[in-house]
Amino acid sequence: MNSLPDKQLVPLAAHPGPHREAAFEVLVRRHSPRLHRLAAGMVGPGSADDVLQEVWMGVYRNLRGFRQEAQFTTWLHRIALNACHKALAARPSLPLDEAPEPASPHSPARTGEQADLRARLAWALARLPPEQRDAVTLRELGGLDYAEIAGVLGVEVGTVKSRLSRGRAALRELLSAVGVTP
Incomplete structure (x- = not known):
């Protein structure tokens, strides 16, 4: 599974079947480091794990709706940005x-x-x-x-x-x- 490109892993992870969990796990391992850096930079290292968990839960729930019109990484980064915005909106802002x-x-x-x-x-x-x-x-x-x-x-x-x-x-x-x- 590790050698499969995202384009082949996404359909396997999107639909119930014998390879769903393994395919999803490969996607998580492959993309989490980059997403974690992104989240840590936007919401801080203390909140990055929570944001990352929210991202992957959202991906798991909505993967069937991904139509592959764009690259998986594009869709994934959009979900990550939305999760970061949500986390930032939930915290108070400090003045200068x-x-x-x-x-x-x-x-x-x-x-x-x-x-x-x-x-x-x-x-x-x-x-x-x-x-x-x-x-x-x-x-x-x-x-x-x-x-x-x-x-x-x-x-x-x-x-x-x-x-x-x-x-x-x-x-x-x-x-x-x-x-x-x-």
Whole structure:
């Protein structure tokens, strides 16, 4: 099963039969690392597992409805973005003066500094307009190319490029305001 492409695994996982569970498990193992990075970047590492679980539950329930008009990964990333938006909408937003403090310059634990940086990045991403946040997250954390992002978001490649440019500029400004130098 591991060697089968998504195009062959999806029908096996979508319909009851002897290979359903195994095919679905391969899809989960294959795509979870990328989806987890995407979710962790958008909602923070503490909520990423919950979002990922919601994504896969939604995929399992709705896989029969996937018509394969688009690539499976496009459909999957759209579900992941929707789950991230839902998780973000459910939490309160902090104003700029309550942004995470920069790490102490004498912090001995590099892992603590990295966790602090991830928290400030998640904070800044949450403040971007959704269309910019989605484009930046799909590109930088999801590893999708411009055409794939365009497919997930349902926009033209030129629109993706402009959203990425604006989103990156806004991130630089937000992160600089909380002590992160790009």
